[in-house]
Amino acid sequence: MFDWRWDFTFEILPRLLWATVNTLMAAGIGYAIAVVLGLVLALAQRTSFKPLTYAVRELVEFIRSTPLVLQIFFVFYVGPQFGIRLAPWTAGMIAIGLHYASYLSEVYRGGLESVPKGQWEASLALNLSPARTYFRIIIPQALPPSLAGMGNYLVGIFKDTPMLSVIGVAELMHTANAIGSESYRFLEPYTLVGVIFLAISLPTAALIRVFEAWVRRQLGMN
């Protein structure tokens, strides 16, 4: 019953490894968008302009409360009805980047709130500009407590990239599906996909912890 075919495994391995490059690229680009956009969303919620604060907070809440796969479909299929026609890659990166940006904005928000009030007051007493206060004083201190959460979402976005297969982004899952429907063999491609994900997730999580400790040391706070 358990007929694992090694020859078939080695035959499809190169194709899956090639697709892994796409998966890593999708995770990397999506995460880069999320890291930057998440900070924008977090800072926007701290402005004194109430309508903006309120609108951004609702947007973040909305994105966090609806499924990622729906958001991917939405950007890809509903966009064209409004004349916004996007390639699968573009639509996918926008959807997954925005989705994780809203999660990261909450991580940043927690990090920013963990910085003692006295740091803001000392910055003001030294007459530092608001931008300087944020980027040189507050954010560097908000970073270490945010790193654990940021790391979790890096692994999270990586594991969510298979959802991009629904709009035809040729990442790992999409490729395994294609192999399956061509050969009628699913055991080997799906098992390999699982192994590849595991082989990347586990060391990444470990590396994140090392990185976290390193950042703390660099900032002289341990």
Place this chain on the structure above:
Amino acid sequence: MSQETLSDFPLELEGADAPMVRFRQVTKRYGNLTVLDSLDLDVAEGEMVTIIGPSGSGKTTVLRMLMTLETINEGVIYVDGKPLTHMPRNGGLVPADNRYLRKMRANIGMCFQHFNLFPHMTAIENCMEGPVHVLGLPKREARERSEELLEMVGMADKRDQHPSRLSGGQQQRVAIARALAMRPKVMLFDEVTSALDPEVIGEVTNVIRKLVGEHNLTMLMVTHQMGFAKDISDRVCFFFGGRIEEQGKPADLFGNPQRERTQQFLSAVKEAS
């Protein structure tokens, strides 16, 4: 309501006897709670004024308003002859905007009870941050200035240490150097020794003593150390319930207090210590 009475306040304080700091009928409320009640207080250039009083009497609030960490509800504060909380506009005073506040804030420096050093910067980086990025000094000049000040507070050998490696007393001395590096005309000290172990209080008070002797700096200090206040102040203000209950030369206020509340407070403090 306060807008119409604002016309009673001068746009500038002129003349040789103009104080460095002037509170004119300053009221501060938090909700229904009136923390400062129509406060009038002048501090002359180079004067060291100490504020004492029971907890909650508004001592910290006075300093925080002067540092522009708090807004005021009524009245006007002047610094170096110019309004601080307000700015001149169309021949009257209107609440200061951020740009005006930033300009005026350059006159004032503050040291906090909990130091508030930037933990991700070394001692000298803490001192150089403002001079380089606010005053626009060249790095080398800012470094020289900071080294001199760290030397003055006895922290030159620790210049490359992060705050987490320093004791409370050492951190507070760096914080004083950091504030002085901005060359303020007015320095504010809010219970700068209250968070310190008794055996290191002296190293911080000695620095403040030096400032009284060497610089023509105007200083306002809140402290619970009556002995220190008596030693170094030109004038002591006893606050009670958001007002100045009594003020005078330290010898008079401590030696011969006139008001009952002052007497009660001073004897209570004496018993506690």
